[in-house]
Amino acid sequence: MTGRHAGRLWGLGVGPGDPELLTLKALRLLRAAAVVAYPTLEEGSSFARSIVAGFLPGGQRELPIRVPMTTERAPAQRAYDAAAVEMAGHLEAGRDVAVLCEGDPFFYGSFMYLFGRLAERFPVEVVPGVSSLTACAAVVGQPLAARNDSLAVLPAPLPDAVLRARLAEADAAAIIKLGRHYPRIRALLEAEGLAERAHYVERATLPEQRLVPLAEAGEVAAPYFSMILVHRRGEAWRWPKD
Structure with missing residues (x-):
């Protein structure tokens, strides 16, 4: 010592x-x-x-x-x-x-x-x-998880089968380390019916930050500092209206 x-x-x-x-x-x-x-x-x-x-x-x-x-x-x-x-x-x-x-x-x-x-x-x-996780949620303006939601943090390099299984188990997910994996992840979320409930964020909190619903993001050259946030039940934190 x-x-x-x-x-x-x-x-x-x-x-x-x-x-x-x-x-x-x-x-x-x-x-x-x-x-x-x-x-x-x-x-x-x-x-x-x-x-x-x-x-x-x-x-x-x-x-x-x-x-x-x-x-x-x-x-x-x-x-x-x-x-x-x-x-x-x-x-x-x-x-x-x-x-x-x-x-x-x-x-x-x-x-x-x-x-x-x-x-x-x-x-x-x-x-x-x-963390980038909470920063991205803040700039998007939507909570990561609510009440008893489970939240998964998923590195994009994981195989598709692993990502599908973990997305199926979680209420909400943050997919990180997008980079060159972005087209594959976007296609996977579209196939799983989750693209409409996802947001793409890059360079959160910086002057050049970009945030857009994933369904409107199109093909982008995702940088290392980018993330996709998705919630299976949409805006689950909102009190249901009659």
Whole structure:
């Protein structure tokens, strides 16, 4: 175990994109950290850093984590291995490290891979953030689930048969990680009679956000930051009228 004067690792959820959705706690810890780490593409800028850029006080050490965007797991795991070693050096030296994570760190967040490598050796605090799930529901203006509804979060890369089975079991669903899978998912929802009860959302809370009923969305080049929300019973939260 590391000594008592080790630095603390903070996993900060920075929300879906709108800087005003950063929590007060995340902001306080962000400004206090000696080192700020964040995921970024091998070539290009970091979306997580761009969310908090206006709040950075300056003078902090920055640690970009360059994660290859590939379906193969090994390259990304090597990137997290290398980042964990570098962070461990800062923590052992007594420097607090804040890791920025889009959305929430423990909801499909990249921070969990660093948590798995460092949590047994150093003190860790996770600060939840506004997730893409709740952000998309908010901008669409429709609740995710009501009363005793079951809600399923379904990654689009799942096979069609698995998606059909899980959609059949759930009252409401959020289908994430659309990207190139969007045409297949749209066709599946149409075949299941759910397209009329679904909304397509991309880049929620950002100035360029787009939201539209799925039945009117047509063929789109869905980005990584996109989602389909569907409720089997429609607007189940509304009180029935006589």
